[in-house]
Amino acid sequence: MVTKVKVMRAEGLERQERTGADPYCIISCEGEKVRTKTASDTTAPEWNQSAVFFRSRPNKPFKIQIWNHNILKDTYMGKHVFMSTDDMKDSIKSVDLVGRGKQGDQQRPGKLTVMITQSRNFTAI
Numbered sequence: 001m002v003t004k005v006k007v008m009r010a011e012g013l014e015r016q017e018r019t020g021a022d023p024y025c026i027i028s029c030e031g032e033k034v035r036t037k038t039a040s041d042t043t044a045p046e047w048n049q050s051a052v053f054f055r056s057r058p059n060k061p062f063k064i065q066i067w068n069h070n071i072l073k074d075t076y077m078g079k080h081v082f083m084s085t086d087d088m089k090d091s092i093k094s095v096d097l098v099g100r101g102k103q104g105d106q107q108r109p110g111k112l113t114v115m116i117t118q119s120r121n122f123t124a125i
Helices: none
Strands: 002-011 023-029 032-035 046-054 062-068 075-082 088-098 107-119
Touching: 002 023, 002 062, 023 046, 062 107, 075 107
Parallel strands: none
Antiparallel strands: 002 046, 002 107, 023 032, 023 062, 062 075, 075 088, 088 107
């Protein structure tokens, strides 16, 4: 299966500094990772960046994490795990964020908006 993920934007993220945050996303799928650019000083970043993954195990989920860039150590802001194996074209989804580890079931501030296209036909994307 081939999956194209476009990370469009987030909104309502938690402020990490006095005036906002410096968020970026990491898209993880089957051991591969793609990082978006860092948006400066905002809780409503617009990324509009895409990544394409060729998935040999489409039943395995892919995830998008949001991190806040800091000089010494980046801080975690939230994630969403995508489970769908259905074919879809330009499906726009606005999803909630959750914590990680022991806080994995706790909702975090903000929403993430993505566009997903995926198909078992590699020439469809």
